[in-house]
Amino acid sequence: MPGTSNSQVYCPDCNEKLQKCLIQQNYAIIICPSLTCGYPFNQRDILDNLTYVDDNDVLKVAKKRLSTRSKP
Numbered sequence: 001m002p003g004t005s006n007s008q009v010y011c012p013d014c015n016e017k018l019q020k021c022l023i024q025q026n027y028a029i030i031i032c033p034s035l036t037c038g039y040p041f042n043q044r045d046i047l048d049n050l051t052y053v054d055d056n057d058v059l060k061v062a063k064k065r066l067s068t069r070s071k072p
């Protein structure tokens with residue numbers, strides 16, 4: 001089936017929920033938030049975890065951050 005690349009949600013190493021970490025304006029890398037795990041930096045094919053982020057998604061996240069920050 002085409003589509004749904006980067007659909008991995010949980011870390012294959014420690015089962016922690018993976019997070020998208022924006023490294024450039026339109027690129028994010030899927031990382032494991034666990035400090036003791038180090039995924040995906042322990043992988044050989046780390047570029048598989050690089051994912052393009054649409055401008056709209058960036059804006060959505062930015063707006064979300066702003067709105068959550070302004071709430072007490």
Ligand SMILES: [Zn+2]
Nearest residue numbers: 011014032037
């Ligand atoms: Zn992990």
